[in-house]
Structures are given as C-alpha cells and as structure tokens.
Amino acid sequence: QKEVEQDPGPLSVPEGAIVSLNCTYSNSAFQYFMWYRQYSRKGPELLMYTYSSGNKEDGRFTAQVDKSSKYISLFIRDSQPSDSATYLCAMSTLPGSARQLTFGSGTQLTVLP
C-alpha cells in the first residue's frame, strides 16, 4: 500500500463547475499538507499549504484536511480552462525531515470551455 493514494482521473468538467480533488494517506505522522499544480511539460508549483486539520481558502481554491480520516481535499470553485493541469498532493512529517515531501500520483484535470 502506498503512503499516499490519489485518484489519477482523468477528470473532465465544464467551465464554472466545482471540482473536488482528494488524497488519502496512511502515515498518521504527516502534519503538513500541500497541493501542487503541474501544467503539461512544466515542473510542479505550490498552490496551497496547510498545517494539521482544518480549512484554508485562497481565492477560488479551498484546501481541507481531516486528520482523523487521513483525508485531504482541494476544492476549485468556478473552474476555468486555465485550471486544466495535473494536481499533486504532498505531505510531510516535520520540516526538518530529510525527505521533506511524499507525493501522490496526481489527478489530471481538464476544464472544458
């Protein structure tokens, strides 16, 4: 079993839809949770970063962490064609840990105009 599981998709939605992307994990020591966005043939870029449980909102994006269920989500409201990308969740135990981040396999999202 992988430490971090992510539905690979692909996910295709119409413009304006609400998108829900999810990851589950098995390591209860994870405390820092991130979402990266990766456009085709580009490196990933950090989108959202949360610590422990709770919600964090940034514009059209909301990150949600439920540590009791070992489940994290990223919601995208009013999705745009420019949101079409692969979304990777990433997690870490402590900032000083050598490996830093454990990544999910990514969900490919296409927003149709």
Place this chain on the structure above:
Amino acid sequence: GAGVSQSPSNKVTEKGKDVELRCDPISGHTALYWYRQRLGQGLEFLIYFQGNSAPDKSGLPSDRFSAERTGESVSTLTIQRTQQEDSAVYLCASSLARGNLEQFFGPGTRLTVL
C-alpha cells in the same frame, strides 16, 4: 529572479549509455532535491543536498545513479549504463533551507532510453 533551470530539456539515449543531467537552483537556496516522475505517477524522491552536509542518497534506486553538487550551486545527476526503465522526467527542486517546505521546481529533463 530566475527560477530553477535544468538542462537538457530532452535527452534520448541508447540503452547502456551514460547520461548527465544538470540543475541550476535558485540563487541562495541551500537545499536541492532530485525527483523522478514516471508517466502517470507521482514524484519519486532520489537525493537531497543541504549546504555542505552529506547528501541523503536514500532514494537512489541503484548504484548506477549518482549525483553531485558544488557548494550551494549547480548539481548534476548521472545515470550510468542506462536501462529502458530509467525513462522518465527527472525534476530538480530547490528551497531556501532544510526547514522550508516550499520547493521550487525546474521544468525537468525528459529522458528516453531506447
């Protein structure tokens, strides 16, 4: 300023040949990471450099893989006697310090082993 750069952007090689991939991190970033991303998969950690400390090589898949970094600047990842299963995108990332979780990624080198 400039982001993380990697070269070459694409590399096609024959099985058994050696390849060298280069990463230029963001100036001032002391931490540098190499990852491998196979098609449709997440990022697989390979190696981590932090300043002048000994690198964490625990993610290297075999002794055919090695990496070096000169001080806090350029890093090279070398794959000897390449195999077809080495075909992947190799991503480099840097961050300000070991405790800083935000990693800035380069565009990657797409390696194809025929």
